[in-house]
Amino acid sequence: MKASSGRLSQYLLLNSEENLSNYLVETELFSEASLYDCLKKYKTIVIKPVFGPGETYIYTENNMFRIVSMMDSITCPDKEAVYQHLVHKEINQKYYVIKPIKMNRRYSQNNCHFFVTVHRKSTLLDWHLIVTTEKNNSIRGRGIYRYFRQKIVNLSLLVAKKLGESFPTCNTIVIEIVYDMKEGIWIHDTMLHLSSSKWSQHLVFITNRPLESYVPHTDLCTKVSFKSFLSRYNEVIIKPCYGQEGIGIVQITSNYDHSYEIHSGIKKFRLATLEETYHFIEENYLYKKDYVIQERLPLATINDCPIDCRVIVQKIDSTWRSTGKIVKVAGEGFFITNAAQDLLPLETAIQNSNMSHININLLEDEIDEICNSAAKQLEENKSGIKIIGFDIGITDLGDIWIIEGNHTPDLSMFYMLEDKSIYMNILKSKRNMTPDS
Amino acid sequence: MGILCPCGVSVNACSKNNNVEFISKCKMRRGNITYLANVCVTTLNKSTLSLEFVDTKRPCSNNFLFTANAITSIVCKKDGQNCVVTVEGTGLVNGRQYSFKAVFRDQIAPAANDIVQSFVIKGFFDQNGAVCVPQGSIIALGCQEL
Numbered sequence: 001m002k003a004s005s006g007r008l009s010q011y012l013l014l015n016s017e018e019n020l021s022n023y024l025v026e027t028e029l030f031s032e033a034s035l036y037d038c039l040k041k042y043k044t045i046v047i048k049p050v051f052g053p054g055e056t057y058i059y060t061e062n063n064m065f066r067i068v069s070m071m072d073s074i075t076c077p078d079k080e081a082v083y084q085h086l087v088h089k090e091i092n093q094k095y096y097v098i099k100p101i102k103m104n105r106r107y108s109q110n111n112c113h114f115f116v117t118v119h120r121k122s123t124l125l126d127w128h129l130i131v132t133t134e135k136n137n138s139i140r141g142r143g144i145y146r147y148f149r150q151k152i153v154n155l156s157l158l159v160a161k162k163l164g165e166s167f168p169t170c171n172t173i174v175i176e177i178v179y180d181m182k183e184g185i186w187i188h189d190t191m192l193h194l195s196s197s198k199w200s201q202h203l204v205f206i207t208n209r210p211l212e213s214y215v216p217h218t219d220l221c222t223k224v225s226f227k228s229f230l231s232r233y234n235e236v237i238i239k240p241c242y243g244q245e246g247i248g249i250v251q252i253t254s255n256y257d258h259s260y261e262i263h264s265g266i267k268k269f270r271l272a273t274l275e276e277t278y279h280f281i282e283e284n285y286l287y288k289k290d291y292v293i294q295e296r297l298p299l300a301t302i303n304d305c306p307i308d309c310r311v312i313v314q315k316i317d318s319t320w321r322s323t324g325k326i327v328k329v330a331g332e333g334f335f336i337t338n339a340a341q342d343l344l345p346l347e348t349a350i351q352n353s354n355m356s357h358i359n360i361n362l363l364e365d366e367i368d369e370i371c372n373s374a375a376k377q378l379e380e381n382k383s384g385i386k387i388i389g390f391d392i393g394i395t396d397l398g399d400i401w402i403i404e405g406n407h408t409p410d411l412s413m414f415y416m417l418e419d420k421s422i423y424m425n426i427l428k429s430k431r432n433m434t435p436d437s
Numbered sequence: 438m439g440i441l442c443p444c445g446v447s448v449n450a451c452s453k454n455n456n457v458e459f460i461s462k463c464k465m466r467r468g469n470i471t472y473l474a475n476v477c478v479t480t481l482n483k484s485t486l487s488l489e490f491v492d493t494k495r496p497c498s499n500n501f502l503f504t505a506n507a508i509t510s511i512v513c514k515k516d517g518q519n520c521v522v523t524v525e526g527t528g529l530v531n532g533r534q535y536s537f538k539a540v541f542r543d544q545i546a547p548a549a550n551d552i553v554q555s556f557v558i559k560g561f562f563d564q565n566g567a568v569c570v571p572q573g574s575i576i577a578l579g580c581q582e583l
Contacts, residue, residue: 245443246443265581266478331478332479338443339478
């Protein structure tokens with residue numbers, strides 16, 4: 001069995017650390033034997049794929065077994081039926097892990113259930129706690145967290161140190177921590193976020209003071225953050241941590257009549273309540289991939305279609321320089337520009353947009369300054385990169401936002417402009433880029 | 438291509454000796470069909486589509502060229518690794534406007550033909566079932582189910 005950076009390998013690594021082993025939930029590879037063994041020992045167990053999200057719970061109640069997942073909730077009379085159901089209805093990946101749940105359901109208001117994100121600026125630097133994201137809403141749980149914060153932080157940093165040694169290219173780790181009044185502190189899960197993760201990239205930017213104000217407010221998407229972001233911003237976007245071409249990005253809007261609009265691709269529909277909306281999002285998106293949630297930026301538009309700017313920055317003679325800009329105009333009915341209907345030079349786009357009053361030279365200077373600074377930060381996090389394509393959001397007031405940076409940007413879109421000089425400039429700079437050290 | 442097309446199709450296909458139906462005349466005719474299309478959901482107004490029919494028995498009476506003048510909907514559906522793209526809108530034949538619906542299937546397997554599953558020009562023409570065209574002549578530009 002090879003699980004590499006999967007859950008089981010991470011568990012085995014952490015379990016070898018004496019100071020952590022007492023806080024780890026016993027984890028095994030899922031099999032018929034491990035299921036029966038677990039059911040014999042514990043009242044509540046969970047199975048998860050070795051990689052990625054998705055959970056199936058099995059509760060033992062009155063000598064019966066209740067299986068609860070996003071797809072189903074059924075009761076089985078015996079453990080053999082549980083195994084058959086899991087194998088035929090729930091399991092769709094190659095490997096799963098099985099573990100007990102160290103949480104007392106009867107006193108769930110006393111549970112504290114958090115995702116703790118720790119981050120380091122580079123492999124050589126120390127880990128720091130950056131964000132804690134509440135998974136389930138519990139007022140008493142929040143109090144418990146505050147009380148045990150230091151212990152939870154120390155444990156999380158120890159986890160990161162241990163995993164960071166084995167995964168040197170990973171500079172962001174999310175640790176799922178449960179504190180139960182009866183059971184104590186437990187490390188339920190650990191998730192590695194590599195440099196291509198949107199969550200990891202967000203942390204790179206927010207840990208740099210000058211850049212912090214240029215990134216939209218973002219958090220891991222949980223039930224708690226989902227509700228809190230919607231209540232604060234009315235319009236939010238959820239994005240898979242690992243994703244491209246805009247696949248899986250959804251916009252959710254809180255309407256005046258207290259209904260919620262879900263916009264994905266060109267489809268829009270309404271759901272009546274927040275609970276219903278979250279359930280839909282969880283079932284269709286969060287269950288399949290890890291997601292971040294973000295405030296929606298009021299992007300400038302051309303004919304009511306949102307626009308953003310792709311900025312290419314290249315490392316030339318040891319200095320990051322902006323070598324090309326192009327504006328992508330979202331297709332009609334889309335809110336993301338990955339599905340673009342048009343590509344325009346920045347100046348033309350600004351003249352045609354609802355921010356035509358903006359001074360183009362000042363805007364370009366600011367974009368260049370931000371992108372060059374952001375490139376330095378990303379390089380610190382991932383050495384060896386020579387070219388980055390930033391997606392820069394510009395609001396109708398001319399405010400600039402870093403949406404994301406792509407390490408392997410598509411240059412062909414620059415070739416599609418009538419004026420090929422930007423494309424040629426990027427190619428020329430590519431030839432002059434700083435060689436590998 | 439530069440601009441990502443999340444759902445669209447490029448077609449350059451020809452099929453010979455098809456038994457098609459002229460709805461308005463209630464007659465079946467045999468002939469060659471040429472399909473050309475370049476459509477994308479993000480650029481409906483720039484998308485193009487045409488169908489040309491050449492009657493191999495009575496060329497003068499039934500030949501026509503249908504050219505879309507408005508594409509109103511493009512819907513993609515994944516079927517395994519294959520992609521089915523449905524295009525709807527209106528177009529002209531000899532200055533007269535008709536609505537149309539065309540369904541193209543891009544097959545991934547190198548040995549499999551691509552297929553024009555149906556092409557109906559409402560009230561005028563029906564290609565009368567699926568028409569196989571050479572592999573590679575229908576290319577799904579993107580197949581996201583939007």
